[in-house]
Amino acid sequence: MNRSTIDLWVGIFVVIGIGAIVFLALKVGNLTSLQTAQTYRLEADFDNIGGLKLRAPVKAAGVVVGRVDRVRFDPKNYRAVVTMSIDQGYPFSKDTIASILTSGLLGEVYIGLDAGGDTQMLADGGVITKTQSAVVLEKLIGQFLFDKASTLGGGK
């Protein structure tokens, strides 16, 4: 095996190996959406965040516009404070409503933003005041059963 043949094969090997890493980065992982675009931070506090996790998507009209950065518990008023970083290209008005939603019955939990009509925009570090907490399925079922039982009891 002479030198140039070995060089050629090693070159091919290294090129397809790096190609494989690039493929893993772009096609398998989502490097493209992760490119460190300029973001700004928004805060919102909820009564109950359900199963919201770090790095969960923040969506407006179903489009991912940011990620959840931090979730902490505020011991003063017993609410959860969620910090999210939003893409700089998407400004939101001051009366935006943030709600905790679930995609499908068992899907991932995300934050949905519904923009309002205010002309003033939220700046970096702004606080979303209008929030809607997660729907806790157990409470819903409990309430339904309770209602059902009381109507059945009353009908007798």
Added chain:
Amino acid sequence: MPTDAVTFLLRRVGRATQQSVGRLGFAARFFALVLYHSPAAFMRLQLTFREIYFSGVLSLVIILVSGMFVGMVLGLQGYDALNKYGAGDSLGIFVGLSLVRELGPVVAGLLFASRAGSAVTAEIGLMKTTEQIAAMEMMAVDPLARIVAPRFWGGIVSMPLLAALFSVLGVFGAYIVGVRLIGLDNGAFWGNMRAGIEFWPDVTNGIIKSIVFGVAVSLIAVFEGYVATPTAEGVSTATTRTVVGSSLAILALDFLLTVFMFRGGR
């Protein structure tokens, strides 16, 4: 005499402990020596390219074929299990995560240890047996720079590339089974995969794992060859030790790395 039997046993335990600790210490010194002599080896990069050819390029076929089959099996089994919960569409993320995080580096590392590591040990061991290494020392050629370091670095360069290729072929195999054979939606397969797998930390941690495995396998392979008893039997024992030792090292290191990398979710 029962006390004689006890002291005999204790002596054997003591000797075994001494030997293994001594061997470990020698391996650590050997590692430092290889690193020390590496710059001299890099002066003649052609030697390292040659070793990348022997341990990397020649391992391509087994890595690519195994990756393909592992991916196809993951596709079939994963779909079978996920579909019970109506989550067949999540096949992409299941296959992608298991390949990128675990199976790619680990299985590629095991294959690499048995395909390339054993060959390196046998080669160096045979050089020692036929006194080629002693002859080199006589000619003032440093065997660590001329023989050991190129093989060591060749393995370290090859391993991450092989692991990445293994993962890619695995994903491709799962795609063939999931989308072409079972008939999952093409968009859901790739879309779920990209939504659930982050370049950082999932893919990068896989690459870090494969580099660590490359260092472990290469070091064990060159060490076992270099310290092999210079007989036919010694070389065969050394080759076995390389395969067994590096396989165990890969699995143990994988557990340790996983604990640090993926502990408690993100």
